[in-house]
Amino acid sequence: MAPTFHLRIGDILLLLAAFSYADAFYIPGWSIRSYKEGEAIPLLVNKVYSDNTQLQYAYYDLPYVCPPTGTRHSGSSLLSGQTISLNLGEVLRGDRITQSDIELVMGEDQECKFLCSQTVNRQDLKRAKVMVKDGYVAEWIVDNLPGATSFVTVDKSRKYYAAGFKMGYKDVELGSGKGRYYINNHFTIVIRHRKAPGKDGDRGGRVIVGFEVYTKSIGPEAKRLENGCPADSNNIDSPMELYLAPNSTDFAVQYPHSSYHPPESEQDVDDGATLEIPYSYSVYFREDDRIEWSHRWDLYFVNQEEGSRIHWLAIINSLIISGLLSAIVAVILARTVRTDIKSYRDASEEGKSRMNKRRTRPAGSRTPRSGEKSLGGLLEQIGDTENDADISSDDEPLEDITGWKLLHGDVFRSPAFGYLLAPLVGSGMQLLFMAVGLLFLSSLGLLNPSWRGGFVSVGIGLFVFAGVFSGYFSSRVYKTFGGVSWRKNTIVTGLLFPGLLFAMVFALNLFVWTQASSTALPFGTLIAIILLWLFIQLPLVYVGSWYGFMKVGPWEHPTKTTTLPRQLPSQAWYIRGPQSVLIAGLIPFAVIFIELIFVFQSLWQDKSGYYYVFGFLSVVSVILILTIAEITIVIIYIKLCSEDYNWWWHSFFVGGGSSLWVFFYCIWYYFTRLHIEGFVSGLLFFAYSAIGCAMYGLLTGTVGFLTAYAFVRRIYSAIKAD
Known part of the structure; x- marks a missing residue:
């Protein structure tokens, strides 16, 4: 051996x-999108998420960001705030992609453009503080690339990206040790592009190879122009703090200086006080021939x-x-x-x-005993x-x-509870087929980040299709154990593991629903999953079980x-x-x-x-x-x-x-x-x-x-x- x-x-x-x-x-990806000079580029907003929590939220569900205006911008067939069609994998991973009001035009820099001035109350501020404290980051999308925060290595020899950008930050006062929370309300967008490959490039087409977002917090004290933009976004002395002082005169007398921030329990959250948060953005286009379009995702792979x-x-x-x-x-x-x-x-x-x-032996010898x-x-x-x-x-x-x-x-000898072991083996073969298929397709590059939600969508498709293998192996093992009711085994195989999985996901979904998180599956998605399970996978399990039990039979x-x-x-x-x-x-x-x-x-x-x-x-x-x-x-x-x-x-x-x-x-x-x-x-x-x-x-x-x-x-x- x-x-x-x-x-x-x-x-x-x-x-x-x-x-x-x-x-x-x-x-x-499936195709390269090129843009001509002066052509509008849609910017989509997706969700906010944090490494400190499992709850995600749709960007436009946040009460302290600029809401969509519902207007149609050039370069997009959707109204701002309108959700684009998502595949099953995107829905399951919590994506909620919608058209934004931010306007981008290929090759045209915008020094500053005012977006909106959002009015928030104390409850909204409290939620904003919690999200800043939890380190939530926002995800915007341009040409299927997520907006990234740019970093360089310690030796400054290599640049890399971290997808998303911070919603805000926390600052601790020296001496008192009290924390203050600030919201990022100005966004500097940098679009990196290069000449498109092939004939599109000869006709002046450009492809996007990088999408960077740099944030800044600009307070109301900053000098602003008539259009609402800050006069100088580079020199900011006072950031935009998430704070509303109490309206009571006693507080003004007792604390004449605003350095003291009373706890939330001391504030009247229903006093009607509001805070105006102005939002603005700048856009810069930079040509970068060092990045090939086919390798534009490499910068997102940290320390490769x-x-x-x-x-x-x-x-x-x-x-x-x-x-x-x-x-x-x-x-x-x-x-x-x-x-x-x-x-x-x-x-x-x-x-x-x-x-x-x-x-x-001769006559008279002992015969063998019974x-x-x-x-x-x-x-x-x-x-x-x-x-x-x-x-x-x-x-x-x-x-x-x-x-x-x-x-x-x-x-x-047939094992005890063999009628349960056989369906488990069948479901295991179903998962094995799915895992092998996903690893094979991913290793070839067919499943990659440019196909958002593709990994999950293909995984579900492979799992459903593999119901044939689940029924086949389950029925053969079941018959090997001496089972006779193959239809009963088929029902157990098709319902046991998928049913328990769906029941657990549904129970978890109830908890997430209470948090108004985008992680919660919509009701329509749950119905679609049930239909896939009962009307596609279960018949495939039946076909596999019939063939394994009736045509092939048990192992000898x-x-x-x-x-x-x-x-x-x-x-x-x-x-x-x-x-x-x-x-x-x-x-x-x-x-x-x-x-x-x-x-x-x-x-x-x-x-x-x-x-x-x-x-x-x-x-x-x-x-x-x-x-x-x-x-x-x-x-x-x-x-x-x-x-x-x-x-x-x-x-x-x-x-x-x-x-x-x-x-x-x-x-x-x-x-x-x-x-x-x-x-x-x-x-x-x-x-x-x-x-x-x-x-x-x-x-x-x-x-x-x-x-x-x-x-x-x-x-x-x-x-x-x-």
């Missing part, structure tokens, strides 16, 4: 090279070069762990199992010769319970037949199962259910741990960021699958050697054991790395984490189950062939 081991490592290295180059292959080195470290770590497990499996298959089978052959041959001697049997006919008679009795020690040397070989009559087992199960001996602590699942799950978790850091940072700490290294993730996923398969073989072999034939559910739990460690890591990550505040945000974090870990555990558990099943069939087929 050693050559097989070296071939496997070689294949992994080839995959590694292929996917690492595939990571650089990038399809930026350094991250790549860490990803390589993750792959090397995964290869080492998988290589050690491969060596262990090779030893098991090449030495231990072969030695066991050879000893079984010798004992079988000796049993046959003794049977022949008994058959030739219940005795020959070792040579053991496999042929394992289904006959009348002959399943122990052979006397003076006739048959049974000490040579030990361990897993004694379980030939019980190893394929190499040995027959006895009617009465054998008694289980006591098991060592490390092979018992919870202990072995935790121990086995720790190894696959170590394989994905480094890559998991990047995934969690993209999901929870940098919601505006885009996970882009799908090539590395694909390689680590392949190594993860191999590791799960190998560790499941080792654990199930040890379990069978301990004469425990209850391996069906155990193999499923061992395969999915790493999901427990991932969830433990989520808990640790929440308390040590995140600064999420509020009950709803915390609930969303742990609920989404539980859903993600359950899906991951279902997928990996299915891999473990099918691997163990193939392994068990193989070794018992070998002893039957003898």
Whole structure:
């Protein structure tokens, strides 16, 4: 088996090279949009979000920003404030993209343009303070690029972007230590462009390669022009503070200087006081030939070069762990199992010769007692319970037949609650198909940030289509367990996991609805998901179940199962259910741990960021699958050697054991790395984490189950062939 081991490592290295180059292959979008000089460019506003909370809000739902005027601007077919059509993935990720009143014209700079003066009351100010405190950032969109805040590295050798821009900032007074909150109410928009490729460029077309937004807080004391714009936006002495002094005369007498800000509880929020917040913006177009249009998203990938080195470290770590497990499996298959089978052959041959001697005994010799049997006919008679009795020690040397070989009559006994295991395996195959499809398409560059919401939309489509595979594998496993009601199994398969998932999402949605967050799914979207589930996925599950149950049938087992199960001996602590699942799950978790850091940072700490290294993730996923398969073989072999034939559910739990460690890591990550505040945000974090870990555990558990099943069939087929 050693050559097989070296071939496997070689294949992994080839995959590694292929996917690492595939990571650089990038399809930026379906078409390149070019603009001629003087052509209007629409600016869209989307949402605001924060790394400190899981609640997002539509930009125009905020009471302290300029509301849309409802006018139609050149370059757009929509009225300002009108929502553009979104795909399912965009809706699920909380996008609410609408047309704005900000006007951009290719090549025309605007020194300053007044947007509006928004009147806010104390309640609106209070909400604005909370959002500034939580670090909310806003997302605007130009030519499918999110507005970015520009940064440079410490050595000033490289520039990079962080999507979005801050709504405001907090300043702490020296001495008193009191915090003051300021709103950013002037936006400097920088559009970077270059000559369009091909014939469009020859005709004067320009393409946008960068969209930067720089914010500033300008207070009411600043001198302003007649149009409302600040006279000098570069020299600002007083920023726009989110504060309204109490109207009472007692406060003016007691606190003649405005440096003291009383707590909210001391203020009368219903006194009718208001604050005017003026908004303005500037626009500058800058030509930049250093950025290719196909690489304009690269600046959003923070610390790409350094991250790549860490990803390589993750792959090397995964290869080492998988290589050690491969060596262990090779030893098991090449030495231990072969030695066991050879000893079984010798004992079988000796049993046959003794049977022949008994058959030739002279008259008057003792006839076999009822219940005795020959070792040579053991496999042929394992289904006959009348002959399943122990052979006397003076006739048959049974000490040579030990361990897993004694379980030939019980190893394929149908497990308890097999009617639940079969649908879980089917759903796991459904998730596996979805995951493989997403990784493959993302590694090729077909799913990338330019297709907003494409990853989620394609994932849902693959999941729905994979209902065929879910029904097929579920029905075959169900029939292998001896099930007869395939329609009932079809309903359970189609409703169990998707139904629980939808119920949990709907329950979470109720909490989010109360917060008026754009994270909440609209009622129409919920209806659309239900229709996809019941009228597309469920019929596909039915088709797959019918074909798997009626046309293909169950898997054939190499040995027959006895009617009465054998008694289980006591098991060592490390092979018992919870202990072995935790121990086995720790190894696959170590394989994905480094890559998991990047995934969690993209999901929870940098919601505006885009996970882009799908090539590395694909390689680590392949190594993860191999590791799960190998560790499941080792654990199930040890379990069978301990004469425990209850391996069906155990193999499923061992395969999915790493999901427990991932969830433990989520808990640790929440308390040590995140600064999420509020009950709803915390609930969303742990609920989404539980859903993600359950899906991951279902997928990996299915891999473990099918691997163990193939392994068990193989070794018992070998002893039957003898």
